[in-house]
Amino acid sequence: MDDKVKTAETSSGHVKVVENATCTFCGCVCDDMVLTVDLDQKKITKAKNACVLGRAWFAEHVHEDNVPPALLDGQPVSVEAAIEEAARILVEARFPITYGLSDTTCEAQREAVAITDMIRGNLDTTTSVCHGPSGLAFQGIGESTMTLGEVKNRADLVIYWGGNPAESHPRHFTRYAVTPKGMFTPNGKKDRYVVLVDVRRTPSAPVADLFLQVKPGHDFELAWALRALVRGRRLDPGIEEATGIPLATLTDLAARMKSCRYGVLFFGMGLTMTRGRHFNSGAVLALATDLNEYTHFVAKPVRGHGNVTGADNVVSWQTGFPFGVNFSRGFPRFNPGEFTTVDTLSRGDADAALIVASDPAANFPKAAIEHLGRIPVISLDAKETATSRLARVAFRTATYGISVAGTVYRMDDVPITLRTAFESKLPSDEDILTALRTRIKALLLARGQAAKSRSAATRTAA
Amino acid sequence: MSLRLQLRTRPEVPVEADALAPDRLQGLKTPEVESLPLIHGNENCVVGDFFAADGECNGELHLEGDLSRIKHLGSGMKSGTLHIHGDAGAHLGVGMSGGQVIVDGNAGDWVGPEMSGGRICVKGNAGHMVGAAYRGSPMGMTGGEIIIGGCARNELGHGMRNGLIAVGGDSGDFTGVNMLAGTIIVLGRLGLRPGASMKRGTIVTLHDSELLPTFSYACCFRPPFLGLYLLHLRQLDLAVADAHISGRYARWCGDSIELNRGEILLYKT
Ligand code: SF4
Numbered sequence: 001m002d003d004k005v006k007t008a009e010t011s012s013g014h015v016k017v018v019e020n021a022t023c024t025f026c027g028c029v030c031d032d033m034v035l036t037v038d039l040d041q042k043k044i045t046k047a048k049n050a051c052v053l054g055r056a057w058f059a060e061h062v063h064e065d066n067v068p069p070a071l072l073d074g075q076p077v078s079v080e081a082a083i084e085e086a087a088r089i090l091v092e093a094r095f096p097i098t099y100g101l102s103d104t105t106c107e108a109q110r111e112a113v114a115i116t117d118m119i120r121g122n123l124d125t126t127t128s129v130c131h132g133p134s135g136l137a138f139q140g141i142g143e144s145t146m147t148l149g150e151v152k153n154r155a156d157l158v159i160y161w162g163g164n165p166a167e168s169h170p171r172h173f174t175r176y177a178v179t180p181k182g183m184f185t186p187n188g189k190k191d192r193y194v195v196l197v198d199v200r201r202t203p204s205a206p207v208a209d210l211f212l213q214v215k216p217g218h219d220f221e222l223a224w225a226l227r228a229l230v231r232g233r234r235l236d237p238g239i240e241e242a243t244g245i246p247l248a249t250l251t252d253l254a255a256r257m258k259s260c261r262y263g264v265l266f267f268g269m270g271l272t273m274t275r276g277r278h279f280n281s282g283a284v285l286a287l288a289t290d291l292n293e294y295t296h297f298v299a300k301p302v303r304g305h306g307n308v309t310g311a312d313n314v315v316s317w318q319t320g321f322p323f324g325v326n327f328s329r330g331f332p333r334f335n336p337g338e339f340t341t342v343d344t345l346s347r348g349d350a351d352a353a354l355i356v357a358s359d360p361a362a363n364f365p366k367a368a369i370e371h372l373g374r375i376p377v378i379s380l381d382a383k384e385t386a387t388s389r390l391a392r393v394a395f396r397t398a399t400y401g402i403s404v405a406g407t408v409y410r411m412d413d414v415p416i417t418l419r420t421a422f423e424s425k426l427p428s429d430e431d432i433l434t435a436l437r438t439r440i441k442a443l444l445l446a447r448g449q450a451a452k453s454r455s456a457a458t459r460t461a462a
Numbered sequence: 463m464s465l466r467l468q469l470r471t472r473p474e475v476p477v478e479a480d481a482l483a484p485d486r487l488q489g490l491k492t493p494e495v496e497s498l499p500l501i502h503g504n505e506n507c508v509v510g511d512f513f514a515a516d517g518e519c520n521g522e523l524h525l526e527g528d529l530s531r532i533k534h535l536g537s538g539m540k541s542g543t544l545h546i547h548g549d550a551g552a553h554l555g556v557g558m559s560g561g562q563v564i565v566d567g568n569a570g571d572w573v574g575p576e577m578s579g580g581r582i583c584v585k586g587n588a589g590h591m592v593g594a595a596y597r598g599s600p601m602g603m604t605g606g607e608i609i610i611g612g613c614a615r616n617e618l619g620h621g622m623r624n625g626l627i628a629v630g631g632d633s634g635d636f637t638g639v640n641m642l643a644g645t646i647i648v649l650g651r652l653g654l655r656p657g658a659s660m661k662r663g664t665i666v667t668l669h670d671s672e673l674l675p676t677f678s679y680a681c682c683f684r685p686p687f688l689g690l691y692l693l694h695l696r697q698l699d700l701a702v703a704d705a706h707i708s709g710r711y712a713r714w715c716g717d718s719i720e721l722n723r724g725e726i727l728l729y730k731t
Contacts, residue, residue: 093503094474094475094502094503094504094505095475095476095503095504096504119504120504121504136597139597139598140597140598220655220658221655221674221675224658224674224675224676224719225675225676227676227719228675228676228718228719231719233676233718233719235675235676236675236678238675239675242675275635275654276635276636276654276655279636279639279655279658327504328478328501328503328504329478329501329504334597334598335596335597336597337571337590337591338552338571338572349475349476350475351474351475351503
C-alpha cells in the first residue's frame with residue numbers, strides 16, 4: 001500500500017487518511033491535501049489544507065452505488081450495449097465533434113484524441129471558451145513562461161490582470177504568488193509588489209499594493225499604452241480618458257516593471273473573453289516579451305478547470321495544436337472560428353457529438369444548444385448534466401481525483417499525479433473511451449475490408 | 463462555351479471543393495468534371511454527387527445555388543473567371559494568384575487568405591479575416607484585389623503584405639492588424655483598434671475613427687494617389703462621391719510600438 005495512505009479503526013468506524021492528495025477543482029491543482037475518508041460511508045469527512053472551494057468539492061462527493069453506468073435514450077442499459085451504439089454513431093457520422101476534456105485525466109484525454117483521429121472528426125476542448133484566445137496569442141506572439149515554484153521563489157513584482165483569484169483560485173495568493181516565503185523572497189509578501197488590473201474592485205483588491213481600475217473593454221488600450229511606455233514612446237495624457245488611468249500612474253508602473261528583478265503577469269478571462277480576445281492576451285504576452293529587454297518577465301494565463309491545462313498539453317503533443325483541430329482530411333488542421341465547437345454547432349456543421357466531462361447544453365449560445373438537440377450526442381460525465389439529459393448515449397463515470405487516479409496538469413504545465421480517496425463501482429472516463437476506441441477500430445476495419453472486397457468484385461466483373 | 467454547375471443536393475455537413483476553379487476544369491468533358499473529387503465532411507465524394515454539370519469550361523465557370531456550405535472554392539486559381547450566383551462558403555479564393563472571382567451574394571470567413579494576385583468581388587457582405595494570414599503564418603495577402611460591396615467583419619487584411627482591399631460598408635475590429643504593407647479602403651466606419659501593430663501600409667476611411675494611443679497626428683492633406691484608387695473603386699461599382707476624390711484627409715502615423723511607418727487616413731472635408 002502507498003505509504004501516504006493510512007487506514008485506521010477509530011471509535012467512529014473505519015477511517016482512512018490520504019496524505020498529499022490532490023484537489024482538481026481549479027487550475028491551482030493543490031497537491032498537499034490531507035483527506036480523512038470515512039470508508040464505511042464512503043465519503044470525505046475532512047480535507048486539511050483545502051480552501052473553501054476545495055472543501056466543498058471534496059464534501060460533495062459521496063459514493064453512488066445505485067446509479068446506472070450507462071443510459072440509452074434515458075433507459076439503463078449495459079455498458080457494452082451503450083458502447084456498441086456510441087461506436088456506431090461515431091463511425092457513421094460525417095462531421096463528428098469531440099468536445100470537453102478539461103475535467104478528466106490526461107490518460108482519458110489521450111484516448112479521446114485517438115478516437116477523433118480515427119473517425120476523422122473535429123477535436124476541441126473547453127479551452128476554446130476560456131483561454132482559447134491565449135492559445136492563439138501564444139502561436140502569434142510566443143510565451144515567456146515559468147513554473148509557479150519559480151514565482152514563489154523569485155518574483156518581486158506580481159501583476160494580476162482581468163481575474164479575481166481570491167474567489168476563483170483562493171490558494172493562488174497563499175501557495176504560489178503573493179504571501180509564500182521563497183528562496184529570494186524570504187519575507188513573503190513584504191518582498192513583493194502586487195498590482196491588480198480589473199474593471200471593478202473585487203475581493204482580490206485588498207491584496208494589491210496598486211489597484212488599476214481600467215475602463216471596461218479597454219484592457220487592450222491599457223496594455224498598448226504600457227508597451228509604448230516600456231519602449232520609451234511618448235504618449236498623450238488623453239490616455240486617462242481612454243483607459244481610466246492617469247499617465248503618471250502608467251509611467252510609474254512601466255518604470256517599476258523595467259526595474260524589477262523578476263516580474264510576472266497573470267492574466268484571466270477578463271482579458272480573453274472581452275472584446276478583442278486573442279489580441280488582449282497577445283498584448284499582455286507582447287508586453288512581457290518587450291520587458292525581457294530590461295529584466296526577467298514572464299506571463300501566464302490563470303486557468304480555470306482542474307485539468308484544462310492537461311487538455312491543451314495532450315492535444316498539442318498528439319496533434320501539434322492545442323484546440324480547434326480538425327481531422328476530416330486525415331491530418332490535423334487548426335483553425336479557431338472554423339473548428340471550434342461553438343462555431344461547428346451554431347453553424348449546424350456537426351452531425352454527431354462526443355462530449356467528455358463538460359456541459360455545453362447548459363452554457364453554450366442558444367443556436368449551438370439547439371443544434372446539439374438535433375444530433376446524436378454521446379456524453380461522459382461524473383454527474384447528471386443538461387448535456388447528459390439530452391444525450392442519446394450517456395455514460396456515468398467515476399470522478400477523477402476522488403475515485404480515479406491518473407495525471408493532471410497544473411496551470412503552469414506541471415504534471416501532477418492523483419491519489420484516490422475511495423473506490424467507485426462506476427467505470428472511469430478512460431475505461432469507457434478505451435473500450436469505445438477498440439470497438440470503433442474494429443468497425444472501421446470491417447468497413448475497410450468490406451470496401452476492399454466490393455472494389456475487388458467490381459474489378460472482376462469489369 | 464462556359465461551364466455551369468448547379469447545386470442539386472444541399473450538403474449535410476461542410477464540403478471542401480478545392481477542385482472547383484476555372485483553370486483546373488479547363489477543357490474537361492461533363493462526365494470528367496462530375497467525377498472530380500470533393501470532400502464531404504470526412505468522406506471522399508465527387509462533384510456529381512452534389513452538382514449537375516452543363517457545358518464545357520473555356521475559362522469561365524458558373525456556380526449556382528446556395529454554396530454557403532461549400533468551402534475552398536476557387537482555391538489556388540491562376541486564371542479564368544469563377545462566377546458564384548449566390549452565397550459562397552469560407553476560404554474563397556484561398557492562395558489564388560490570378561483570374562477573377564465574382565460572388566453575387568455573401569461570402570463566409572476567410573475571403574482570399576494569402577492570395578497573391580487576381581481579383582475577388584463580393585457584392586454582399588464578407589465574414590472575418592478577409593485577405594488575412596492563416597493562423598501561425600506571418601503574412602496575409604501579398605497582391606491582388608478584394609472588393610467587398612457590403613460590410614466585412616473582424617481582422618480585415620490581417621498581416622497583409624501588399625495589394626488592395628476595399629469595403630463598401632463598415633469593417634470590423636482590428637482592421638489591418640499586423641499589416642506589413644498594402645492598402646485598405648473602407649468607405650464606411652472602421653471597427654475598434656484599426657492598424658494595431660501595423661508596420662507600414664495605408665488604411666483609409668471616409669469617417670472619423672477612434673485610434674489607439676500609439677498613433678500620432680501628422681497633418682491634413684490631399685493624398686494624390688487616393689484619387690486614383692477611388693476612381694478605380696468607382697468603376698468597380700463602389701459608391702464613391704466626387705468630394706471623396708478631391709477631399710482632404712487627416713494623416714495619423716503608427717503604430718509607434720512597431721516601425722511607425724503605417725498611416726491611417728481619415729476623410730475630413
Ligand atoms: S485553490 Fe483550487 S486546487 Fe487549491 S484547494 Fe482551492 S479549489 Fe482546490
